[in-house]
Amino acid sequence: MKILFDHQIFSFQDYGGVSRIFYELASGIKKTNNEVIIEGRFSNNIFLPKLKKGVIPFLPNLKFPYKNYLVFYLNYFFGEKKVSQADYDLLHVTYFHPYFLNKLKGKPYVVTVYDMIHEIFSKDYKDLRNKTSVYKKEVVTKANQIIAISENTKKDLIKIYKIPADKINVVYLANPLDKITPTFVHGLPKKYILFVGSRIGYDNFEFFIKSISDILRKKKDIFLVCSGGEYFSEAEKNEFTKLGISNKVVYKNFVTDGQSAYIFKKAIIYITPTLYEGFGLQILEAFSMSCPVIASKVSSIPEVAGDAVYYIDPKNADSINESVEMMLKNEKLRSSLVKKGKTQLMRFSWDKTVKETLRVYEKAIAD
Template identity: 40%
Template structure:
């Protein structure tokens, strides 16, 4: 079985859940003699991909010059090469590999339908990560083509993978996709590979942390509900002079966020940390709790990250989060500040409840592995090719 993956997410995303998903699939299939895989790509700065040297062999035409971490940043600065240039370089490579037709099945990594005219008679399978653009269009630019692209691909894909039952239900609700064309395949633990000692840098330096703290992870825009979260916990931060909030990833605070933190008089107690997997793991391991106030998630990988690090997870009672967390997490209403505050105070004050959540988190984690993800995905591949 020959699988072709394209460049999209590895051009667009330097770090994130979707690129990790495809890296983990490729990692698993590297050990599967039944699968021959190719990643149509020349250049990427994606941390998930570039840190996995074993996957370099699967790149269709890796440019040592463009990928050089010392030379190319200088060239980029001088010539003002930007993401659009990378996209052109990589998309040309994806089109080149599509035209070769040396594959049995195409699996695009995101929703740009550029490839449809080049597929000829080859089938493609689409992974749908969420339906956030359909549910909350107000959080996105009216010029954002994602919703239109996604609808077009859902209509034409021979098979669809949804990463949760919640996402499958939303696909059915917002499109004309037949339920029997959609397979649910859960994701795995993002930190699973860190247990392999050769992956961990021995000289890693942990960031200095002021404890105790609660943890917010990822992007803070729109439906991620950060402003609700920070306004809700402001009272708690003032009440407990030692408690702090760390925000991991998502970029440095923007001016409107800094203004809100200043108005709430908590600017000194909320800190942004630029992160990678090792830093993230360290943050989870030392946090009093991980708070996930998002209004919507297609799956929620940070839940599994928290479980794997023994960090109590406090989750919004929306979308897929309870499907992933089950009884191993504490839930709150993402529109009710009192609900969130009560959940945090319960976890911080009740050691028995806290330990119960940690124990159940480890048990729940056993249901999610990248091996299971790869096997479930391969089953969809097989079913499609054997029709």
């Protein structure tokens, strides 16, 4: 098979989970008897130059609103236009913009759905009120086959879009930090709880920080490290001051996988108090770095994490607070969860992801 990945996610993301997934997929497919072509002439994505030559960065040292949308339209108008050339057996679209639908010339396509966050939470969080859900519905409902990254995502797809179950194929992801060696990161506290993510909306950060603020005030040697997302906003800094913890919360982002691995490895606990998760890649990352995990008992997390995490109710402040207190005090519990995490991690591999994805491609072509 000759498979084409379009440029969307490599335009929209400089670094992130979805582009990382397509990097792993493309790398794995290249090791098989199949051919993979990756579209994208212009990109600031860190993974794309590892997959193809001749990628042109777009103003890499400048940061301004909607920059990645400009990259998308650069590729749309002045890119390689491989979708319309139709020199492939199947297109795997990397995100949900429907620009390609009238260019397929009868070729089948597959789309991966990661979660249904926009559909479920847009009424609660205004930053989710955009065209994504409209575009997504059109692209997903017209696809020859759909990949869902968890049974929970498949269930939500059936419930919200009324898509036939036999058109949706569950293909699990794997550990992004597999075979990665931790690289030293300066400026980390000696003991810290780790939060990874954008800290907005359904990430539930505001509720979480209030829930553990007394622990941070009381335990002078324990800090909270936030990684990923943007630096703290003025509103966040004001909230930290109000809670009396402005000197106990540290922002430490990573540039490389090695740095990400180090931040996980040195944490006492990784906590994800999210209200919804499509899969939970960071949980696998924590498992791989021997970091015990506290996680919300919601959506796909029990499916992916099994009994290898300590579960919380993300809407219950006492549940969050008491779980963090217990994990900090109980070294035996932390060690037990680390061992269980290593066992749970063995359920997932990128080789398995690639093999199951190729089966979906074959199914789509045969339709």
